[in-house]
Amino acid sequence: MSGPREPGQSAFAAIQEIVNLLMADPGTDWDQVNIDGLRDHLVDMDNVTLHAAVKTERIEGGARFTVTSPDPAVAASITRMISAHAGTMDGVTGWRMTSMPLDTGAEMEVTGDAGEDAKIRALGFFGVMSFGMHHQAHHLALATGHNPHQH
Template sequence: MLADPDTDWNRVDIEALRQHLIDMNNVTLHAKVSESDIEGGARFEATSDDPAVTASIRAMVPAHVATKNGIRGWEMRAEEIPGGSALTVTGADAQKIRALGFIGILTVGAHHQPHHLAMAKGEMTQGH
């Protein structure tokens, strides 16, 4: 961002990136995740009794589905459930889906660095 002469400094929003990193931390470290094998993949239910963690789950899961549905040929669906969100992932390689688990699925694809830079530069108004 500092080295990019095209950075629009009026749009830079480091606080948005900070909030996203808080969401990532909450989901990774504080969400309770249960997994159920389903035909062709898995269903992951991420929940918390802590309202801040629940809010982070509900921000992260649908946003990842919106940007990653179809990656590797996988179908992803998000659903709000009490205390959080469910993530359902199906595809030809169900064993990989199950082995990766909830957090592994969220990391698939080389999107995090460009995504975080875009957030900091104010190029993303929502999503994770």
């Protein structure tokens, strides 16, 4: 294909990717599609990635990440993202993840077996949040009206 390929903005690109998948799937249940829900989640991702402050503390077996913002909208995004991530990923990689909401965000502890602590600390909060390829399936679930955070 000649000509531009990039949609120009990552959240728009994520939405476009999901819309293209939905349009190509004859089994799409259009009564369940919720692109606005996906967009809300992408706003949360943007808020946490670009507007949150992270304090990292070494703990036995890993790290405690205190993620905060004085902006109430960003703090709410932090709480939603950390709670969902810890709940979804706890034990998946062999790491234990717990979260605790704070007035200005949330705290997440990530620990692993011997030798995993250095990896957890090296990845830091954003590396831990991005680990795995579950995000794309997660976005499709949100867009099709499913809540991937419920077990």
